[in-house]
Amino acid sequence: MGNQQSIARFWGVPLFWLFCLVIATFSFPYFEELFRQVAPNQRQVIYTRDSFFALLLNHLSLVGIAAIISILLGVSSAIFVTRSYGKDFLPLVSQIASMGQTFPPIAVLALSVPLLGFGALPTILALSLYGLLPIVRNTLAGIQGVDSAVIESARGMGMSSFQVLRQVELPLASTVILSGIRTSVTINIATAAIGSTIGASTLGDPVISGLVNGNTAYVIQGAILIGLLALSTDSLLDRLQNRLSTRR
Amino acid sequence: MLGIRFDKVMPLLTGASLLSIWSLDYVNLQPNRILPGVGYSLQDAVGWWWMFIVTTLLISAFLLSFIRLPTKRLLQLLIVSLLLVFMPISLSSFASNHIPETLTHARTGLGAAFWVLLFLLVLMLIELQQKLKLSRLIICLISILPIISFLFAYLDGGLETLAILREYNARSDQFHQAVKVHITLVSGAVFTSMLLASCLVALMRKVEAAQKIIFPLLNFIQTIPSLALFGLLIAPLGYLASKSEWLQAMNVSGIGWAPAMIALIAYSLLPMVRNTFVALEEVSSSIIEAAKGMGMSPLQVFIQVRLPLAMPVILEGIRITTIQAIGLTAVAALIGAGGLGNFIFQGLGQAAMDMVLLGALPILLLALVADLLFTSAMALFGRQSTRSGVIN
Numbered sequence: 001m002g003n004q005q006s007i008a009r010f011w012g013v014p015l016f017w018l019f020c021l022v023i024a025t026f027s028f029p030y031f032e033e034l035f036r037q038v039a040p041n042q043r044q045v046i047y048t049r050d051s052f053f054a055l056l057l058n059h060l061s062l063v064g065i066a067a068i069i070s071i072l073l074g075v076s077s078a079i080f081v082t083r084s085y086g087k088d089f090l091p092l093v094s095q096i097a098s099m100g101q102t103f104p105p106i107a108v109l110a111l112s113v114p115l116l117g118f119g120a121l122p123t124i125l126a127l128s129l130y131g132l133l134p135i136v137r138n139t140l141a142g143i144q145g146v147d148s149a150v151i152e153s154a155r156g157m158g159m160s161s162f163q164v165l166r167q168v169e170l171p172l173a174s175t176v177i178l179s180g181i182r183t184s185v186t187i188n189i190a191t192a193a194i195g196s197t198i199g200a201s202t203l204g205d206p207v208i209s210g211l212v213n214g215n216t217a218y219v220i221q222g223a224i225l226i227g228l229l230a231l232s233t234d235s236l237l238d239r240l241q242n243r244l245s246t247r248r
Numbered sequence: 249m250l251g252i253r254f255d256k257v258m259p260l261l262t263g264a265s266l267l268s269i270w271s272l273d274y275v276n277l278q279p280n281r282i283l284p285g286v287g288y289s290l291q292d293a294v295g296w297w298w299m300f301i302v303t304t305l306l307i308s309a310f311l312l313s314f315i316r317l318p319t320k321r322l323l324q325l326l327i328v329s330l331l332l333v334f335m336p337i338s339l340s341s342f343a344s345n346h347i348p349e350t351l352t353h354a355r356t357g358l359g360a361a362f363w364v365l366l367f368l369l370v371l372m373l374i375e376l377q378q379k380l381k382l383s384r385l386i387i388c389l390i391s392i393l394p395i396i397s398f399l400f401a402y403l404d405g406g407l408e409t410l411a412i413l414r415e416y417n418a419r420s421d422q423f424h425q426a427v428k429v430h431i432t433l434v435s436g437a438v439f440t441s442m443l444l445a446s447c448l449v450a451l452m453r454k455v456e457a458a459q460k461i462i463f464p465l466l467n468f469i470q471t472i473p474s475l476a477l478f479g480l481l482i483a484p485l486g487y488l489a490s491k492s493e494w495l496q497a498m499n500v501s502g503i504g505w506a507p508a509m510i511a512l513i514a515y516s517l518l519p520m521v522r523n524t525f526v527a528l529e530e531v532s533s534s535i536i537e538a539a540k541g542m543g544m545s546p547l548q549v550f551i552q553v554r555l556p557l558a559m560p561v562i563l564e565g566i567r568i569t570t571i572q573a574i575g576l577t578a579v580a581a582l583i584g585a586g587g588l589g590n591f592i593f594q595g596l597g598q599a600a601m602d603m604v605l606l607g608a609l610p611i612l613l614l615a616l617v618a619d620l621l622f623t624s625a626m627a628l629f630g631r632q633s634t635r636s637g638v639i640n
Contacts, residue, residue: 038483088255091378092371099374102619103612104575110592110608114601115360190473194579197596207479211582216483216502223479227472234471 014239017232024228025052028221035217045217047206052225059202059229062120062195063188066127070184073128074135075177079165082143090140097137105130105191109198118199127191131184138180142173175245182237189230193222203229254314257375258324262310265368269302273359275342278411280353281600287359293342298334305331309372321380328372329390335366336398340406347409355411355602388620411602412609423591427610430587433505433580434573434614437512441569444513445520452525459525466518474511474579481507482583508585512576516569523565527558560629567622574615578607588614 008015028035028046035045080086081093109126116122146169154168155161170177196204203226210218273287291299309327312320339356347354377387401407408414416423452458469477486502489495500506531554539553581589591607594600 088257092257092375095374095378096371102571102615104571104578104615106575106578106589106592107608107611107615110596110604113596113604118596118599186471190475193473193475197582197593204475207475208582210479211503216486219479219482223476226476227480230471230473230476231468 010243011239014232014236017228017235021056021225021228021232024224025056028052035220038220039215039217042215042217045215047209047218047221049209050201050205052203052206052221055201055203055205056225056229058200059189059192059204059226062123062127062192062200062202063185066124066131066188066192067181067185069124069128070131070135071181074132074180074184075139078136078139078143082140083161093136094140097133097140100130100133101137103130105187106194109191109194113198120195120200122198123192123195123200123202127188127195130191131188134180134183134187135177136180138176138183139173142176142180143169145176146172175241178237178241178244182234182241185237186230186234189226189233193226255379257379258313258372259310261368261372261375262306262313265365266303266306266310268361268364268368269299269306272361272364274361274365275339275359276357277346278355278357279351281355281414285355285357288342288346290338290361293346294338295341295345298338298341302331302334321376324372325376325380325390328369328376329393331365332369332373332391332394333397335362335369336394336401336407339410340401340404343406343409354409355414356409357411357602384620384623412605415600415602415606423606426586426588426590426607429585430574430577430589430611430614433508433512433577433585433587434570437509437516437573437577438566438570440509441513441516441520442566445517445524448517448521449524449528452521453528462521466521469514470518474515474576475582477511477514478507478580478583481510485510503584505585507583508577508580512573512580515576516573519568519572520565523568524558524562527561527565528554530561531557556629560626563622563626563629567619567626570618570622571615574611574618578611 032046036042039045077093081090105126108130109123112122112126112129116125150168150172151164154164159167192200192202193204193207196202196208203222206218206222207226208222210216210220210222269290272289274290274293276285276287278285290302305327309324312324312327317323339358343356347356373387373390376382377384398407402413408417448458448462452462472480482502485500485507489501489506535553535557536549539549544552577585577587578589578592581587581593588607588611591603592611593607595603595605595607
């Protein structure tokens with residue numbers, strides 16, 4: 001992938017959405033007249049309680065922290081249950097990972113409030129718990145999908161079991177793992193937006209506040225930013241996944 | 249003896265259960281809705297005699313893991329079932345021992361130990377089901393037992409102080425209405441998207457170019473978070489409704505059922521179309537050839553061969569769609585669509601946790617029931633569910 005043009009084309013879609021996201025984050029105040037058309041009866045049509053940039057950063061950090069926790073926990077627990085010392089737990093863990101996805105994320109989010117109260121912390125907990133499931137499931141599928149003959153021959157070459165894991169199993173499973181991470185992050189961006197209702201400050205704030213006060217302009221501003229954030233993250237992860245699978 | 253290893257899962261789960269009932273509050277008692285509650289441990293709540301029985305049962309389940317006995321897992325299953333049956337009874341016993349008749353507004357909240365114990369018992373049930381290779385049907389039968397004991401305790405009047413039931417009794421009409429709206433929205437969206445998906449799939453099978461437009465479009469919609477899509481539909485729908493009397497007559501406006509329905513259908517299309525299309529395409533061509541060779545007409549081939557063979561995967565698509573729609577409908581309460589989400593968001597607004605539970609628990613239950621129905625339907629079609637497959 002040496003030439004510049006193909007790199008631009010390869011990363012074009014995520015770059016486009018990122019560009020839109022950045023523009024939208026900073027330019028809403030300049031479109032006051034346009035938003036006034038949408039909400040003619042409102043005194044104020046641009047959400048100003050927090051800057052959109054601050055909300056975006058907050059949203060990103062909630063999702064980011066949750067993603068790091070669920071990747072660390074998810075991948076390591078999937079590795080644990082596929083080793084000989086953890087294999088007792090394999091049926092239970094894989095069953096939970098597939099059954100847990102039956103629970104709607106909004107219910108998980110709501111149930112975390114009685115346990116932890118309002119704010120960013122219960123949101124992060126709910127996001128990381130829910131985000132664990134696709135990662136565990138895909139990591140398990142990825143590791144179990146590695147041909148046992150490949151592992152045998154790696155052992156035969158004198159690799160230790162840690163080397164087999166690091167140099168054979170994880171690289172071969174990486175595409176599937178990344179796809180689990182993508183599912184997890186996409187769900188979490190959406191769920192974090194609803195986290196506004198439990199007191200986490202996210203891009204959902206303008207939407208919720210607009211819905212409560214009947215200010216459609218606020219709703220649109222929040223909704224556009226949430227949508228663009230989801231599209232840029234998802235397309236970025238899609239390209240990464242593509243990169244990983246073509247490099248092999 | 250070296251070389252013999254024991255399964256570590258049950259000891260861990262039973263050990264954690266013991267720890268939780270000995271260290272955390274099992275229930276808490278509020279004199280009324282506003283005053284803070286007082287916590288009770290399991291021993292305070294049901295007396296030391298019950299505490300002794302529960303502890304003994306858990307310790308036996310713990311010790312059974314280390315014994316070489318062919319039936320040890322069945323015994324553990326029996327213990328887990330007994331404990332599950334005990335849980336509703338424990339609540340009613342607490343109410344009769346600790347709540348005087350004079351406290352007419354008293355509320356029993358479920359404490360951390362209750363939830364942890366319930367969660368661990370469910371995990372044990374799943375674990376034993378997996379290790380004993382029992383069918384899901386037996387597990388369903390076992391889970392009916394605690395439901396029966398719950399109903400028994402409820403009809404006996406022992407559970408009326410339970411906070412979530414107090415909340416339910418205070419607004420039972422609203423609750424039934426919400427359940428009805430929720431189910432109507434979900435089934436409406438699922439049925440409509442089934443019809444639309446069949447048309448789209450038919451189109452895609454005829455015109456190959458349609459695939460290149462439909463899949464990316466549906467993927468695009470699926471990527472947009474629910475709150476954003478609901479929000480973005482408000483302005484255009486509100487505008488259309490203000491222009492058209494016909495739409496106004498149908499009660500369509502920027503908020504309410506209309507944007508919710510549109511968004512739900514839009515989200516439902518991707519899993520529905522993807523599974524239906526893939527399922528129909530993947531029927532092996534040699535089978536189709538054989539059917540043709542037997543003199544079947546193209547229509548017969550489709551209805552008698554292709555469709556039945558594709559059915560499990562199509563049903564899996566409907567399963568995913570339904571479960572997804574149950575959760576999304578909860579979010580739709582924010583744009584005034586009603587349904588069980590109303591209780592969640594109202595409860596969050598008033599910091600009334602029992603009301604949040606009144607919304608969230610039935611949503612969980614609906615999702616579980618839908619899951620069960622569709623997995624049973626898939627089992628009827630003779631193939632194992634494909635739920636262990638990986639989402640890409």
